[in-house]
Amino acid sequence: MHIPLLLLPVLGALTQASPIISRASSWPNAPFTTSGRDIKNNLNETVTYAGVNWPGAADTMIPEGLQYQSVSTIMTKIKDLGMNVIRLTYAIEMIDDIYENADTSLKTAFIQALGETNGTKVLNQVLISNPSFTENTTRLEVFDAIAAEAYTQQIYVHLDNHVSKGIWCCGHDDGNAWFGDTYFNVTSWKRGLAFMASHASSWPAFTSISLRNELRTTTNGTGDNWVSWYENMIPAADGIYAANDQPLIFFSGLNYDTQLGTIVNGNDIGNGTAFSLHDHAYADKIIWELHNYANSATSCGSIRSSLRNQGYNAMEGGNVTNKAPVLLTEFGFDQNTASQSVYAQCIKEYLTGLPGGPGGWMQWVISGSYYIRQGEQDKDETWGLLNHDWSEWRNQTAADYTKSFVDATLV
Structure with missing residues (x-):
């Protein structure tokens, strides 16, 4: 078995950095830890996340959009919103392939x-958009x-482990739903998880990692119980910490x-x-993560109530046994129509109105399109912040909503 050691060119450059670069290299002031309901950097400053999902876990197991734009162009668009x-999502199958061959x-x-x-055809487009890659460049x-x-x-x-088998997520019948499911x-x-935590230790920008995206029942009703959750999630978190004790570890729920x-x-x-x-x-690395797609909500009260009951009470003060930051790692809506909806406005209002700040959020999704989704190639994504070829915002009004949400979060 051969596992390649992939070294980032930027790391070598850092060893010869000028004084100016050296001062900048203090960012991200990691590792991060938690203090009650806040994330802290190594300067004891509060850190808040405001960002976006970049999928890389589907059939190709390659981050999306690179046939249309370069890595730097996409990242610049994200930065333009102030995020x-x-x-960054990935599939366990990618790591299985590394171990097997x-x-x-x-x-x-x-x-x-x-x-x-x-x-x-798509490969050639990727190589044109990203000339530093070759056909032999690997997924990792x-x-x-x-x-x-x-x-x-x-x-x-x-880093987010989205699925085991690299396919579109998520459903009860996709084989990725619960521990021991067809592909899980x-x-x-x-x-x-341990491999990615260890590998990403060479990435200066790497600050956190999740255990698993959207655990759920299988088609036969297996899953969604806390006993099985505990028996599997705790050893997985232990393994991440043993491999790399630096990143925050995100725990998802049922x-x-x-x-x-x-x-x-x-x-x-x-x-x-x-759980204690x-x-x-x-203990000072644990983050709670939640998702919310209550797009049909007609009042802010219902969103506030559901989020509070689902775990956001840890951010609202009071006597909570396991107080830790709660981050909304997925929420989103159709970019063509819904940025002014009750749902979108109430999510923004609730999170930015939390006493002490919102903790953080990642919107679903940056993708204007997918290489392939559920069998359809070059599939358009109407929920994507970017348009089909990832060149401009899909809807400027929706982009303005997101930019204002970022600004209100990172004040």
Whole structure:
């Protein structure tokens, strides 16, 4: 078994940095820790995330959009909104391939996912848009390039394990739903988390990592119980911490990551056990993450109530057993119509109105299109902040909403 060591060129450059570059290199002032409901950098300054999801976990297992724009262009668009973090998604299958053979090349990945003709076409487009890549550039080297550009533009990298098998997420029947599901091999998952935590230690912009995106029941009703959650999530977090004790570790909940109240409140999980932050060596690294897609909401009250009950009470003060920052790592809406909806405005109002600040959020999604989604190649994404070819904002009004949300979050 051969696992390549992929070294970022930027790291070598740092060893010969001029005094000016050296001063700038103090960013991101990591590692981050938690203090109650806040994230702190190593200067004891409060850090708040305001950013966007950049998918890289679907069929190709390559971050989306690179056939249309360069890594630096996409990152610049993100920075233009004032954002300071990307939630970069990946599939465990990518790491399984590395262990079983070698890191898959761009050429192989595109042809496997899109077929010989279209895969070759998209590959050539990627190479034109990103001339530093070759057909032999590997998937993981693309992630490295994104992380290097994030450092250049001072954007934090949050790694998110989105799925095990590289396909569109998420459903009860996709085989990625719960521990032991068709494609959700728990041993491979833990190995993959530790691998990515270790590998990303060479990325200066890497500050946090999640355990799993949107746990949910399988089609036969298996899953969504706290006992199984505890038995699997804790060893996985232990493995990340053993591999790399620097990043924050994000814990998602049940039911598509909409339920964390039991854990936040320290309630019995169903077998006489209760989660306690203080039981873990990485207690000051734990973040709670939630998702919300209540797009049909007609009042801010319903959104406030649901988020509070799902775990946001940890951010509102009062006596909470497991007080830690809560981040909304997914929310979003159709960019063509919904930026002025009750849902969009209330999410913004609630988070920015929290006493002490919002903790952070990542909007779904930057993608204007996908290489392939659920069998459809070059699939348009109406929820994407960017248009189909990733060149401009899909809707300037929606982009203005996001920019104002960033500004209100990072005051």
